[in-house]
Amino acid sequence: MLLSLSWLRELTPYQGTAQELADRLTMLGLEIEEIKNPFEAIMGVVVGRVLTREAHPDSDHLSCCTVDVGGPEPLPIVCGAANVAAGQLVPVATVGVTLPGGLTIKKSKIRGQESQGMICSESELELAEEKSPGIMVLPESCMVGTPLPEALSLDTCVLDVSITPNRADCLSVLGIARETAMAFDLPLTLPAVAYPEAGDDAGGKMAIAIEDPDQCPVYRAKLLTGVTVGPSPDRIRWRLLAIGQRPISNIVDATNYVLFELGQPLHAFDRQKLAGNVVGVRLAKDGEKIVTLDGQERLLTNRDLLICDAEKPVALAGVMGGANSEMEAGSTEVLLECAVFRPGAIRKTARRLALPSEASYRFERGVDQVGSVYAMNRAVALMLETAGGTVLPGVAAAEPHPYTPRGIGFRPARATMLLGESMSEDFCRKTLTGLGCVLTDTDPSGAMAVTPPSYRLDLEREADLIEEVGRVYGLDRIAPRLPRVAKALDDVPAESEFGFWARVRAFAVGLGLREAVNYSFVGHSDLDILCLDAACRVSVANPLSEDQNVMRPMLAPGLLGTVRHNLAQGNANLRLFEVARIFTADPEAESTAREAGRLGLVLHGLRHPEGWPWPKDETAGYADIKGMVEALLAHFKLPAAVFSRDDALPWLAPQVTVTVAGKPLGLIGQVTPEVADAYHARHPLWLAELDLDLLRVLAGGVARGFTTLPGFPPVRRDVTLAVPAGVTVGAILDAVAAAKTPIFEDVLLLDAYKPEGEDGQRLTFRLTYRHGEKTLKDKEVDKVHEGLVAAVLAALPVTRP
Numbered sequence: 001m002l003l004s005l006s007w008l009r010e011l012t013p014y015q016g017t018a019q020e021l022a023d024r025l026t027m028l029g030l031e032i033e034e035i036k037n038p039f040e041a042i043m044g045v046v047v048g049r050v051l052t053r054e055a056h057p058d059s060d061h062l063s064c065c066t067v068d069v070g071g072p073e074p075l076p077i078v079c080g081a082a083n084v085a086a087g088q089l090v091p092v093a094t095v096g097v098t099l100p101g102g103l104t105i106k107k108s109k110i111r112g113q114e115s116q117g118m119i120c121s122e123s124e125l126e127l128a129e130e131k132s133p134g135i136m137v138l139p140e141s142c143m144v145g146t147p148l149p150e151a152l153s154l155d156t157c158v159l160d161v162s163i164t165p166n167r168a169d170c171l172s173v174l175g176i177a178r179e180t181a182m183a184f185d186l187p188l189t190l191p192a193v194a195y196p197e198a199g200d201d202a203g204g205k206m207a208i209a210i211e212d213p214d215q216c217p218v219y220r221a222k223l224l225t226g227v228t229v230g231p232s233p234d235r236i237r238w239r240l241l242a243i244g245q246r247p248i249s250n251i252v253d254a255t256n257y258v259l260f261e262l263g264q265p266l267h268a269f270d271r272q273k274l275a276g277n278v279v280g281v282r283l284a285k286d287g288e289k290i291v292t293l294d295g296q297e298r299l300l301t302n303r304d305l306l307i308c309d310a311e312k313p314v315a316l317a318g319v320m321g322g323a324n325s326e327m328e329a330g331s332t333e334v335l336l337e338c339a340v341f342r343p344g345a346i347r348k349t350a351r352r353l354a355l356p357s358e359a360s361y362r363f364e365r366g367v368d369q370v371g372s373v374y375a376m377n378r379a380v381a382l383m384l385e386t387a388g389g390t391v392l393p394g395v396a397a398a399e400p401h402p403y404t405p406r407g408i409g410f411r412p413a414r415a416t417m418l419l420g421e422s423m424s425e426d427f428c429r430k431t432l433t434g435l436g437c438v439l440t441d442t443d444p445s446g447a448m449a450v451t452p453p454s455y456r457l458d459l460e461r462e463a464d465l466i467e468e469v470g471r472v473y474g475l476d477r478i479a480p481r482l483p484r485v486a487k488a489l490d491d492v493p494a495e496s497e498f499g500f501w502a503r504v505r506a507f508a509v510g511l512g513l514r515e516a517v518n519y520s521f522v523g524h525s526d527l528d529i530l531c532l533d534a535a536c537r538v539s540v541a542n543p544l545s546e547d548q549n550v551m552r553p554m555l556a557p558g559l560l561g562t563v564r565h566n567l568a569q570g571n572a573n574l575r576l577f578e579v580a581r582i583f584t585a586d587p588e589a590e591s592t593a594r595e596a597g598r599l600g601l602v603l604h605g606l607r608h609p610e611g612w613p614w615p616k617d618e619t620a621g622y623a624d625i626k627g628m629v630e631a632l633l634a635h636f637k638l639p640a641a642v643f644s645r646d647d648a649l650p651w652l653a654p655q656v657t658v659t660v661a662g663k664p665l666g667l668i669g670q671v672t673p674e675v676a677d678a679y680h681a682r683h684p685l686w687l688a689e690l691d692l693d694l695l696r697v698l699a700g701g702v703a704r705g706f707t708t709l710p711g712f713p714p715v716r717r718d719v720t721l722a723v724p725a726g727v728t729v730g731a732i733l734d735a736v737a738a739a740k741t742p743i744f745e746d747v748l749l750l751d752a753y754k755p756e757g758e759d760g761q762r763l764t765f766r767l768t769y770r771h772g773e774k775t776l777k778d779k780e781v782d783k784v785h786e787g788l789v790a791a792v793l794a795a796l797p798v799t800r801p
Helices: 005-011 018-027 173-184 234-242 250-262 343-352 358-363 372-387 412-419 425-434 462-473 497-510 524-529 556-568 622-635 673-678 692-700 729-738 778-795
Strands: 002-004 031-036 046-055 063-068 075-079 089-094 108-110 113-115 117-119 158-162 207-210 218-225 266-270 278-283 289-291 297-299 305-308 313-316 334-340 396-398 408-410 448-451 574-585 593-604 642-646 652-660 663-671 685-691 715-723 744-753 761-769
Touching (some): 018 158, 173 425, 207 396, 218 278, 250 358, 334 372, 412 425, 425 462, 524 556, 593 622, 622 652, 622 685, 652 685, 685 692, 761 778
Antiparallel strands (some): 002 158, 046 063, 089 117, 108 113, 218 396, 408 448, 574 593, 593 685
16 A cells, blocks of 8 residues: 555654654554655656746747746746746756656757757646646746645655555555554544535435345445536645546545545445436346446356446446446536445455456455444545535435444453563553553453454454554564473374374485375376276366376376476486375275375486496396385384285286285385386386385384493404305395394395306305493304304305305
C-alpha cells in the first residue's frame, strides 16, 4: 500500500522524518519497502509568471513570451498554447530539465525566435491522462521560482508499505495512522463529517433486500440528488495521483479517496439507471452474465455475489461495478453503496475472473462493519463539497447480522511466560488501550477481559493479544533464551517413522549415495517390462498421462527411469538411493490399497571415480551392493543377514534374497541385459530393494549395550587358505566363530586371488586377538592361532597352500 506522509499527518501530528517512521513501522510488522517521491520527475519544473506575450512573427499559432522564473533575467520562451496570456502563473521547464515523457529541454530557436524553456500543460507533466487543450494555469497563491510540487503542495513523500494478510485494518491511511499514534504516543483526529439533509427519507424511497445474510451481513445506501459530475478539485486529484490512482470524476474520486483514507470500499450508482425502488444482494445463477466497468462481459457461476436492481444485475459485489449503472457526465442522482461482504466469496470471484481491484483486495481480508457508517458519511460530505447537490435524510439499510463485539481473556503473567520477557500489567494495559481495545479490571486470578475494536478482525484469542504486546514492546528487544524444559530423561517418545527414515537417508548420504525422488505414479508399460503381476497393481482413475497411470508396486520402475534420465544427460557413474512408499492392491484394506516403506539402491558404472590414483575399468558389482546392505544392517546393530539365491523375478539374474532374523528383508540382483538395455544401461546394473517397515521393527528391538573400551593392545595374524569352488567366505567365517577361541576378537577377509587354471581361489584372512586383562605374548598368540586354523581346516575342505 502507498502511504502519503502528508495525508498521514492530517490524522495524527507526526513530525519526525519519513525514515524514522519507516524504521518504527517496520519493527511493528509493517515493513516499508521503499520511500519515494511520486513527483520526482517534475521537481525541476518551477513556477513562472508570463510578463509579456506577443504573436510569433512567422507563425499564426505560436506566441513569443518572456517569463520570470525567479532568475536574474526573464527567459524568452516560444509557446504554442492558445490560452497563454500575460500575467499568468505557469509551470516552466527550464533548459536542462527532463520531463516525465523523457523530453529534455534545450536552448533552441523556433522559426528564428530564441526559446530557453517550455511552458507546460498538465498532460506534459503527467498530471492528467488525456491531452490537455492548453497550458496549465496556476493559482495566484503560488510563488515565482518555487518548484512546482512545492507550490502545489503535492505529496512528495510516499511510503510503500507491505501489509501482511492478517492486518486488513492497515490497508488505509487511518489504519497506519492508528499504529503511528500508538507508537509515538500521539493523538488521532478523524476528519469532521457534517452536512445538511433535505427531502424525503431515503429509507422510504429505496428498499434493501439481502437474499443470504451470510454473504452480506450489512448493506447501506445514501441517496443524493442534483449533483454535477465533473473533475475533482486539484487537492483530491493530486493526492490520488501521488498514490498511483487515476482521477476519474468528483463522484468516483470521492469513493476512491475514502477507500484509501478509511479502508472502506464504496460504490456510486447512477440512481436514474436503476430500475424500481429496490437494491438486492443475491448469488448469481450459473451462466448469468454482466458487463463490468472495464467493458468486459463476465460469465458467472452460482458462487458469485451480485448487486441487482428490480430487473437486472448492476454490479459484481465487492469486485467491480456494472457498466449499465456507472456515473457519467450527465448523471444527477447518486445511490452510494456501503456494504460488508463475506471475504471468501469475494476472493473466489476475483481469483476466478482474474479481476483484482482495490475494493476486492480489502473485502477479501475483511472490513470494519462498525466504521463503515462513518466512511459512508465521509464520502457523502466529499461529494457535496465537490459536486454539490442535496442529500436525502436517513439511510436505506438492511443489517441481518449486526456486529457483535468479541471478549477475550488476557493474563499479563501468560504474556511474560510466552514472550520470555517481563511484561508488567501497566504496560500491557497501555498497549492494548492504545490499540483501541476496551479492558476490564483484573480479577483475583490475574486475568482481564479485553474487547478488541471492530476494525481488528485478526484479534481472536489470547495469543493474538500477547503477540500485539510483544510487537509493541519490540520483538528485537526480546533476548533469545532457551525455554525451560521439565522432562525426565527416561520419558523419551518412540522414534517416529519420519525420524527413522531420516536416519536411513543420513546413512545413505554418508555412504556416498545420491537421493532420487520419483513420482509415486508409473506406467503400466514400465511394470510390463518388469513382468510384475497385474493383480498387485493399483490403477489411477484419472491419470495425468499414460506414463503415470498406475501406482508403483516397487521402487524399481522409478529408479530405473532415473538411471535412464541420468544416462541421457551424460552421467554414467551412478550410486543412487530412494526412500519412499510403494502401493499394492489389497481388497481388505479400507482404501483397497496397502502402502509400505521401501529403500531402493542402484549401482551403475565405474566402482571408483575416474582419474588417478583410482584403478581403471572396475565396474560396480555384487560385492559393492551387498556390502552396502551389510553396512546398513551393521549401522542399526542388527545381526548378520543370510543371502540366498532366488529366481522369483525373471528380470533379475542373479537374484539374491536377504533374510535377517529369519525374516525376508528384501532382495539384491542384477538387471538382465534385455531389461537394462530398455533403460539404456551401458554397464552391469545392480539393484537392491529393502523393506523399511521390517527394518524399523528390527532396529527398534535392538537393546543398547555398552562395554568397556579395551585397555590392552591387539595382536594380529594372517592366514591364507586354498579354498575350492563351492566353499563360501561366509562358511569360513562361521567356522572361525564356531571355534570359540577365548582371546579371539575379530576376523577380516584381506585378499582374494584366483590362480590361473584352477577352479578354487586363495583367500587371506586377518585374525585379531586381544586379552582383556594383560598384554599378550607371541607364544600365547601363536598357540591359539594355530589351534583356530586347525579347527577351520578340520571343519571345511580347505587347506593351507
